[in-house]
Amino acid sequence: xxxxxxxxxxxxxxISSTQYVGFENYRQLFDDPQVSLAIRNTLFYTALSVPLTMxxxxxxxxxxxxxxxxxxxxxxxxYMPVMTPLVAVGVLxxxxxxxxxxxxxxxxxxxxxxxxxxxxxxxxxxxxxVLIALWAVGSNVVIYLAALTGVPQQLYDAAAMDGAGxxxxxxxxxxxxxxxxxxxxxxxxxxxxxxxxxxxxxAFFNANTPTGNDxxxxxxxxxxxxAFTYLHMGYASxxxxxxxxxxxxxxxxxxVLSRRFVYYEGER
Amino acid sequence: xTQAATPAGPAxxxxxxxxxxxxxxxxxxxxxxxPAGNPLKAAFFLTLLVGLSVLFLYPFIWTVSASLKPRExxxxxRLIPATWHPSxxxxxxxxxxxxxxxxxxxxxxxxxxxTVTISSGLVAFAFAYFRFPLxxxxxxxxxxxxxxxxxxxxxxxxxxxxHLHLVNTQYPLWMGNLFASPFYVFLLRQFFLGIPRELFExxxxxxxxxxxxxxxxxxxxxxxxxxxxxxxEFVASWRDLLKPLIYLRDDQLYTIPRGLFVLLxxxxxxAGGEGDWQIIIAATVVATLPMIVIFxxxxxxxxEGIAAQGRKG
Numbered sequence: 001x002x003x004x005x006x007x008x009x010x011x012x013x014x015i016s017s018t019q020y021v022g023f024e025n026y027r028q029l030f031d032d033p034q035v036s037l038a039i040r041n042t043l044f045y046t047a048l049s050v051p052l053t054m055x056x057x058x059x060x061x062x063x064x065x066x067x068x069x070x071x072x073x074x075x076x077x078x079y080m081p082v083m084t085p086l087v088a089v090g091v092l093x094x095x096x097x098x099x100x101x102x103x104x105x106x107x108x109x110x111x112x113x114x115x116x117x118x119x120x121x122x123x124x125x126x127x128x129x130v131l132i133a134l135w136a137v138g139s140n141v142v143i144y145l146a147a148l149t150g151v152p153q154q155l156y157d158a159a160a161m162d163g164a165g166x167x168x169x170x171x172x173x174x175x176x177x178x179x180x181x182x183x184x185x186x187x188x189x190x191x192x193x194x195x196x197x198x199x200x201x202x203a204f205f206n207a208n209t210p211t212g213n214d215x216x217x218x219x220x221x222x223x224x225x226x227a228f229t230y231l232h233m234g235y236a237s238x239x240x241x242x243x244x245x246x247x248x249x250x251x252x253x254x255x256v257l258s259r260r261f262v263y264y265e266g267e268r
Numbered sequence: 269x270t271q272a273a274t275p276a277g278p279a280x281x282x283x284x285x286x287x288x289x290x291x292x293x294x295x296x297x298x299x300x301x302x303p304a305g306n307p308l309k310a311a312f313f314l315t316l317l318v319g320l321s322v323l324f325l326y327p328f329i330w331t332v333s334a335s336l337k338p339r340e341x342x343x344x345x346r347l348i349p350a351t352w353h354p355s356x357x358x359x360x361x362x363x364x365x366x367x368x369x370x371x372x373x374x375x376x377x378x379x380x381x382x383t384v385t386i387s388s389g390l391v392a393f394a395f396a397y398f399r400f401p402l403x404x405x406x407x408x409x410x411x412x413x414x415x416x417x418x419x420x421x422x423x424x425x426x427x428x429x430x431h432l433h434l435v436n437t438q439y440p441l442w443m444g445n446l447f448a449s450p451f452y453v454f455l456l457r458q459f460f461l462g463i464p465r466e467l468f469e470x471x472x473x474x475x476x477x478x479x480x481x482x483x484x485x486x487x488x489x490x491x492x493x494x495x496x497x498x499x500x501e502f503v504a505s506w507r508d509l510l511k512p513l514i515y516l517r518d519d520q521l522y523t524i525p526r527g528l529f530v531l532l533x534x535x536x537x538x539a540g541g542e543g544d545w546q547i548i549i550a551a552t553v554v555a556t557l558p559m560i561v562i563f564x565x566x567x568x569x570x571x572e573g574i575a576a577q578g579r580k581g
Contacts, residue, residue, distance in 0.1 A: 060320070063313045063316060063317055064317070066309070066310060066313045067310055067313050067314050067317060068310065070314060070317075074317050074320075074321055075571065076563075076564075076567060077321045077324055077325060078320075078321070078324055079563070079570065079571075079574075080324070080325070080328065080560060080563065081324060081327070083503060083507075083556075083559040083560060083562075083563045084507075084556050084559065085506065085507040085509070085524070085525045085528075085555050085556060085559065086507060086509060086525075087509050087525040087528045087529055087532075087555065088525075088528065088552045088555050088556050090532075091528070091532060091548060091549070091552050092327055092331065092552070094536075095330075095331075095334075095545065095549070096327060096330070098343070101343035101345075102343075103326075103330060103345055106345055135324065135327065139574050142571055142574040142575055143574060143575060145575075146574075146575035191417060194417075195417055195418065195419050197419070197510060198509045198510060198525075201509070201513075202509070202529055202532065206529060206532045206533040206536060207530070207532075207533025207534065207536075208532070208533055208536045208537065208543075219419075220419045223419060223422075224422075224510075224513075227422070227423050227426070228426075228513070228514055233423055233427070236423055237423050237424075240419060240420045240422070240423060241420070243417065243419055243420060244416075244417060244420045247417050251415075
């Protein structure tokens with residue numbers, strides 16, 4: 001960590017000797033259009049994927065909570081994509097979202113919608129990546145399901161007795177009771193989203209697309225390129241520090257917000 | 269994170285005897301596991317879930333089926349190939365040292381999970397059993413490193429390996445695990461804390477030292493948690509692309525994901541051409557299948573491990 005900070009003040013490139021350059025690397029960060037592009041891409045992707053993942057997992061988990069023992073089978077099925085190596089996810093993304101022959105666009109044709117060129121149209125790359133990420137909501141489903149089965153039935157009964165409708169019971173019993181799980185996944189998903197790398201790198205930065213695609217330039221991809229393609233270790237360390245700051249700020253904001261919304265039972 | 273109850277919450281102290289626990293803290297009702305209420309409603313949700321499951325499974329089925337099609341049929345989107353072409357798998361074999369990559373992945377995965385299980389187990393046991401000054405502070409430090417994003421430590425860690433002249437070897441992919449891993453330390457410590465201290469005291473009376481206490485009492489009792497650690501790390505190691513990208517240059521050293529990445533570059537559709545997708549797809553199946561097998565063998569452990577993650581929140 002400290003090493004990384006010291007390094008970020010130099011122009012270290014492994015081969016030649018190291019020069020101390022002060023805050024030059026940090027100044028360069030602000031002038032580098034690629035950095036702001038990568039930040040925008042990453043924030044957009046995270047802001048889109050995190051809430052969607054949470055809503056869809058919660059929906060699935062609530063359905064699972066209602067079907068009794070059969071839930072086990074479905075839980076298994078929903079979890080399977082989580083096991084898939086992210087490289088394979090990247091390959092699947094290219095295949096299924098292919099503009100001309102991909103399964104997704106073929107399916108859209110059936111309902112007479114002309115699907116976009118997901119993998120090459122800059123406007124559709126990130127939504128497509130979010131969709132494929134949603135395929136792997138399984139671990140969230142498992143967490144929410146565990147939280148939901150922990151909500152005591154008496155609370156629902158009592159709420160029903162007081163005349164609470166379905167929505168009220170969801171809003172005033174379910175949500176507060178599972179809010180620790182929601183909060184936990186919110187933070188974890190955000191941190192992971194800001195560090196998205198493997199599937200995007202596979203799909204857009206393999207040997208066939210050496211220049212990559214600007215719309216898919218995510219922060220960690222840029223960081224990786226600077227460090228290990230161009231060996232700009234000093235500059236890359238500065239990038240890493242900026243990422244750390246961004247993550248720390250976002251997480252801190254989330255924690256402060258959570259004070260208002262998260263309910264902890266006395267004993268845990 | 270913060271354990272403090274919100275002002276509205278029942279602020280029962282953690283050490284309160286069970287008798288004064290708030291009514292809300294009754295252990296989760298097991299009965300809820302069977303569908304309560306309207307069977308019609310349950311049937312409706314079942315149907316909906318079956319539909320959604322098809323959606324989740326379809327990419328797998330599509331991939332396996334496409335891997336068995338000849339080149340020109342890959343995108344015909346038929347579930348059952350019109351012409352069977354299993355020789356794609358033979359082609360992959362010839363196209364690249366896939367068997368070698370497979371063995372590498374297995375070997376690294378095994379070493380990574382073995383080392384992390386033992387080392388995290390020992391660290392966790394120390395934090396759970398010994399009482400020493402600054403223990404909670406040190407444990408806090410361990411947890412704090414969990415919050416450190418992997419992308420941030422990537423470069424300093426690389427420089428260490430570079431300094432040791434171990435870049436372009438497989439050591440960086442597993443040896444770091446000798447120093448334990450915070451998430452597993454946390455998980456295992458929780459488990460060890462659940463073991464009654466009297467057991468250890470009794471063992472000490474019988475002449476056990478700390479080492480035998482760990483191996484004869486703590487480890488066997490914490491077996492489920494140790495297995496969770498092992499399978500989680502194995503899967504994480506198998507799926508990893510970033511580290512192999514950084515450390516492996518020689519294609520004989522590649523792991524399966526690293527190899528698949530290169531294959532995609534070689535056989536993927538270069539500008540204009542359509543590429544040899546059937547080769548890539550067959551390799552994708554080879555990369556994914558072992559994970560699915562492991563998942564079915566160790567399902568219980570995955571579900572437990574993930575649910576435990578949520579509980580600590």
